[in-house]
Amino acid sequence: MRLANNPALLAISAGICWGTSGLVMRFLGAYGFEAVEIATLRLLIAAGVVSTLALRHAKGMRIPVRQLPWLAMMGAGCLFLYSLCYVRAVEEISLSLTAVLIYTSPAMVMLLSAAFFQEPLTRPKLLALTLTFCGCSLAAGLFPATLHYSWRGIGFALLAALLYALYAVLAKQRAQQCDALTITAWSMVFGAVAALLIVDIPHGLSLVRASPGSLIWIVIIGLLNTALPYLLYTRAVSLGEASQAAMMASVEPIVATLLGMAVFHEVPGIWAWLGIFLVISGLRISVAHSARVSKKEG
Template sequence: MQAYAYIFILAGAALWGLIGIFVQKLSSLGFTPFQIVAIRVITAAVILVVYTVWKNSALLKIKAKDSKYFIGTGIISVVFFNWCYFTAIEETSLSVAAILLYTGPAFVVLLSRFFFQESLTSRKLLSLGLTLVGCALVVGLIPGGGHKVSTYGILVGLGSGLGYALYSIFGKFALGTYQSLTITTYTFVFASAVMLPASQLWNSLNLLLNWEVLWYGLGLGFFPTVLAYLLYTFGLSLVESSKASITATVEPIVAALVGIFVFGEVLHSWQTAGIMLILASIFLIQKSSQVSDLDTMQEQQKIQA
């Protein structure tokens, strides 16, 4: 079943990698990063509530005391990391911002060790190391010179990584009580409750009535948001949060390809090497899971014998 979990996680992460197409367009139409976050979460919340009511309205029932999980996934994670990520795209580039976002697995590995007592295996640490070196190569920290990234761009990029990591942590806690659809829906309902008044989108009503804005706003809310989060959260329910996070580093690869083929961005040779290291880290963490599953089967066979 874990093999299918990785497929769901990879599919969700690939959809996240397409987000730059919608962000760049909405930015060019006159929206700020904060407003784009609002468009994303509000559209997603409406889609999810309508779909959940249609599928099974009972899934919308939650206990008041569990609101803390959705404050975590929706406000502390989604709102914060989206603002950081969209700002990083403006400060750097789509591909660099996406790679900085994927310092997230480092935060997830450390936090998962603390909260869930997930083991720090040699393969997991090696995968994490490859991911971080890959990120450093892509943003030009290694070998230095050439491709420059502003300090502010790096800081907001790292902030997006921390915010992204917190979704896996809060989401894992919530999965002990609720289904992935419930978690995803309330994540965006809580995020919308903050973003709607804070963004004051009604002041941009003339822009919102533009058919291009409606089209790209709906696309942003559905493809790299609703569908992506549903796929990732379901996969997260089946594997360790640290492994899910490292596997999802396929997103910056997709984002980098979008940057190259859609927006004409250019990657240097060391950035290409960084991409290869990230792909290698995904391969290692999946092999680690397979080895762990095999060990578990062998132990069960010994007990039965």
């Protein structure tokens, strides 16, 4: 089955693209960019690229006016506000705990999808969800580790997870009435506009002027880590079950771990390797279940 029509491969590909973003953020952070500035730059680049693609499409960016409030919610809320909540969570609690709390989102997507789209809560789904969450916890270093807890930080992380889940559900809902490319383009535009309202633009421009080499990483994070994965993910939820797509995109922390090994020579411990194994096992169950569902529907 072609990638463009296979929701499982689309979601996994999106997760792989997102998994490389931590590497790019490290390089941009070394240039002095703050997290909010990085979030703004990635949305600006992505909005420009995806909007250009949409305008070249036969349908362009034409969309019923009644859809715009929903797309504004997806862009300004689910995309940009998610980034802000993620940053605030990392400021309050450890990165590993934040990552684990973010990956409660597949469970949220599963429950929301069951409520709104009547997607069944099957045993393979629940098993895959359990394996994936436990694997993400181990790969992120949640156990065994001494973590700093803050109820405010935990709240920000859970809010970010909810916003991530809402994007999947809203994208699935909008895709029933609009083209996936158009949905992604408008979401990116609204997200970029929201980001520009609060970011320190002069400071960001001064960093670009001082370090022109940073432009390469800005383009990469905008294209590879934002535009492409959101296009793939939106397409995945429009073709298949939102809960399945959310679980399959959880390959992201595994990709980040492997990149850390390859680029920064970070050697995972036995718990991290166990986490990788559990996530892969959960993904295999998800893919097999998705294939069985597609075969029955076909």
